[in-house]
Amino acid sequence: MNLSNSQTLTVSGQDLTRNGSSSSSSNNLTPTRKPKPPKPENAITIAVSARVLFNMEREQQIYVQQGMEDYIKYQVEHETEPFRPGPAFSFVKVRLINTINHHQLFIERFCMTGGNSPIGYLKAYHANLYLSADSGKVREALEEGIAAATMFTPEKMTEVSETQLRVAFDGDAVLFSDESERIYKAHGLDKFFEHEKAHENKPLDHGPLKGFLEALGKLQKKFYGKGQRMDCPIRTYLVTARSAASSGTRALKTLRSWGLEIDEALFLAGAPKGPMLEKIRPHIFFDDQMFHVEGAAEMGTVACHVPYGIAQRGTVDKQTFSAP
Template identity: 70%
Template sequence: MSEIKNNEASPANAGGASGAEKDWAEAKAAFDNLKSKKPRPPKPHTAVTIAVSSRTLFNMVEERKVWEQEGLERYVSYQQEHEDQPLKPGAAFPFVKALMTVNTRLRELYPEGEELFDIVLMTNNHAQVGVRLINSINHYDLLIERFCMTGGKSPIGYLKAYMTNLYLSKDSDKVQEAIEAGIAAATMFTPDMETELSETQLRVAFDGDAVLFSDESEIIVKQHGLDTFFEHERKNENTPLAQGPLKCFLEALGKLQKKFYAKNERLNCPIRTYLVTARSAASSGARVLKTLRSWGLEIDEALFLAGAPKGPLLQKIRPHIFFDDQMFHIEGAKELGTIAAHVPYGIGQKYHKGKLIEQPAKKS
């Protein structure tokens, strides 16, 4: 799984780290000499880096149709012909705006601070399309300075080079590839209706099993039923669950939250996290909370639904993003206006609404 970035250099790489620090100091000095009202991007190794695809940041449904129906050359021409027309906001747009709100608050409290969100546009678009993307970003006054446009090739290989903490895409295959590479990732879905979201607080909701935690307990539910699961959780209440694919993203959020707490801003913190789990509190909730405690992590609100639908509760929370490993929870969330992101991890990918999905026969 992707690991939270460590700011301290080990003796083995101290030379390389000092060289990188020197390069960064020179780049910072050059940037500071330029007259600009825009804040400079943070250092990659101290930032919480969020990589978003162009189709998650912007609504490119019409452009996608051109590519699918008329081919690549026409698609590139179409984008160039419309490069002065800003693209419409996509599923990740409110999330990105909320990240920028947090950065504004952090800069107010820590003017020289480098621990900030850094948003990278990670796309397999060709560079010729870049002008429209840049114009759209500037139109909405988004602070996105780092781009990776791979000209038709998968951008996944660049995620680690950009020190990515979270990758969001519309392409489930690329997300799966990122997960397998140990990078926190999710496939974003556009909600079926618009919901008014907070403009002052970033709200992130997580499922538990196979998202923050491994799927070990979910395997027991699927293969042996609830009674065996409850007994297993009771016996292992004091044994922390293994980490899941998004544990390190929660850790990164917690690290930024603590910067607000250090300034006595806990009650006014612009980051709020939620655990929204189908687990029952009395029967299987203690292990989850003790696992978070063993990791040194806090969750602002823990909601145990005991199998009830998540959509209505999420409708009250109004998160900028909700992560879950099971598509029926994603579908229920987006039907009620929640921006949902599917994490393709664990045994849940073989089931839908509790029923085993028929797997295609393997070729001999």
């Protein structure tokens, strides 16, 4: 059986677009032997902007301030100098299948869009997730029904595991729809709790990153089927500001109704997420509210903003950010 994690790096304009796969098999592979492309049922396709895979701040400044021609000239003049890792680097390079003798991260496809948006290519690549530093392109991808998030670089980055991929998700407006947040914003916390209790057995609608959790789950189940649940190289977390006692049940029942599992569910009842994420040390964390993204980044977590739902409409104060 060939289990793989495929990363598609789709980049626009000043970025490079590439598709890489980390592929493994039961055979011993040497670094000179190129792994076979993964089968779709054994792969996750992730589109990653080069600006978040590598640190390209200097290049970005030239592109924005001086234009494409000077940008190209600078790139050619420095083409032999490697980039420093960016916030997505550890997420892309992590070894997913540590129970198999060997696997490699290699580049399959390369594409340059000459300044045009890459979003049109994502569906053709069957991308499960798109990560970029450009919030406009992220919004465009979400409008096309593609799981996407804007990635930020923390000033310090916490060391993360190289043998287990850890992915942390917020609940509402990330895995789930923003239904509950709309109730909270319009009617307050008491009405929110009342609504959740009344609809406890009604699953929430899906949010923009449900499909990505599903893709991770499919890979996890291959290990579960071999009795390797505790040794699975992928671990998922729900980190939500919901309260376990008053509104957590609906979130868990929703996941169960979708046939999805989450390895750990952490209900913080409005408390800051940064300290908990510092303990988890995920490779990546997704939240729809910048308050939590910034708090996570301050603690060294690579955090991504999902610009989806009511929290993105107008000015949202800090009290709203502590909502479910």
